[in-house]
Amino acid sequence: MIEYGIFALLLVLGYGFGQLSEQRHYKSIKKREREMSALPAVASRYPPSDTQYQQHMVIGSVVVASDYFKSFVANLVNVFGGRIRSYEPLLDRGRREAMLRLKQEAEKQGASMIFNVKYETSRIGGRVTTIEVMAYGTALIPSQNVGAPA
Amino acid sequence: MQANASSEKTSTGSDEIIVTNLEYYPGMVIAQHLSLVQGSSVRAKHAGRDFMAGLKSIFGGELAGYTELLHESREEALHRMVEQAKSVGANAVLNVRFSTSSIASGAAEIFVYGTAVTLREDS
Numbered sequence: 001m002i003e004y005g006i007f008a009l010l011l012v013l014g015y016g017f018g019q020l021s022e023q024r025h026y027k028s029i030k031k032r033e034r035e036m037s038a039l040p041a042v043a044s045r046y047p048p049s050d051t052q053y054q055q056h057m058v059i060g061s062v063v064v065a066s067d068y069f070k071s072f073v074a075n076l077v078n079v080f081g082g083r084i085r086s087y088e089p090l091l092d093r094g095r096r097e098a099m100l101r102l103k104q105e106a107e108k109q110g111a112s113m114i115f116n117v118k119y120e121t122s123r124i125g126g127r128v129t130t131i132e133v134m135a136y137g138t139a140l141i142p143s144q145n146v147g148a149p150a
Numbered sequence: 151m152q153a154n155a156s157s158e159k160t161s162t163g164s165d166e167i168i169v170t171n172l173e174y175y176p177g178m179v180i181a182q183h184l185s186l187v188q189g190s191s192v193r194a195k196h197a198g199r200d201f202m203a204g205l206k207s208i209f210g211g212e213l214a215g216y217t218e219l220l221h222e223s224r225e226e227a228l229h230r231m232v233e234q235a236k237s238v239g240a241n242a243v244l245n246v247r248f249s250t251s252s253i254a255s256g257a258a259e260i261f262v263y264g265t266a267v268t269l270r271e272d273s
Contacts, residue, residue, distance in 0.1 A: 010208055013208055013209065014208050014209065014210065017208075017209035017210065017211075018209060018210035018211075021209065021210055021211040022210070025211070025212075045172060045173060047172060047176060049176045052176070052177055053176055055168060055170040055172060055175060056169075056170070057169045057170055057171055057246060059221075059224065059248075061217060061220060061221060061224070062212060062217055063212065063213045063214075063216035063217045063220065064210075064211065064212050064213070065210055065211065065212075065213050066210055067208060067209055067210025067211075068208045068209075068210075070210065090210075097212075115172055116171050116172050118171070118247070118248075120248055120249070120250055122250040122251065122252060122258070123252060124216060124252060124258065130213065130216070132216070132217075132220055132250065132258075134220075134224075134248065134250070136171065136248060137171065138170045138171050138172045
């Protein structure tokens with residue numbers, strides 16, 4: 001009986017805190033995305049050649065974990081198959097956060113654009129799904145900005 | 151914050167190697183392709199961090215300890231690649247790519263590779 005109690009408690013705690021942290025995270029992501037929208041990050045491999053740029057590789061990464069409730073739901077869905085909705089926001093948050101960190105680092109160096117952006121996602125072992133998302137690309141820093149961070 | 155930002159900028163200085171994941175450097179031409187250079191680092195999880203991560207796995211959210219761990223590991227892999235590039239006499243590493251694989255539960259390998267070249271000013 002006690003085991004079921006603990007299980008139910010973990011589910012409730014997982015759901016409560018998980019939802020709370022997800023909402024908070026999304027709020028902060030949306031706010032920062034607006035702030036960073038002036039700095040484009042693109043997947044193109046060919047930078048414009050009209051201006052002189054310094055190139056510098058930048059990286060943004062984040063490790064996010066799913067909560068107890070979401071993992072439980074995902075395990076249930078696994079039995080029947082189908083779309084695992086509870087994991088989708090996790091990956092979305094990871095990707096957006098990694099991109100924001102990439103942009104932050106590029107902005108610190110006075111970059112005006114980020115080219116050839118690539119994502120890497122990897123699973124980190126653990127009891128619940130824990131993923132690492134990393135975004136990397138080349139920050140193009142206009143020559144006049146070098147040495148004078150924005 | 152400002153001072154910090156400018157001190158991090160040293161890798162764009164002339165005595166340092168250029169590291170980029172583009173295939174060329176506007177305004178410069180590739181004088182010589184030297185070799186493929188690589189660096190890797192395998193890190194295991196730290197018990198203290200693992201404990202905190204265990205707690206976090208109930209509540210969800212970012213595991214800052216792991217983010218930091220992987221960041222350090224990546225810096226080390228990059229550093230090894232740059233050292234190798236220097237040893238073959240390169241002044242730039244182009245088309246750099248990362249790859250991460252979890253080899254065992256609790257250990258991850260970070261691998262980074264690129265093409266070491268010598269660049270010279272376009273005349």
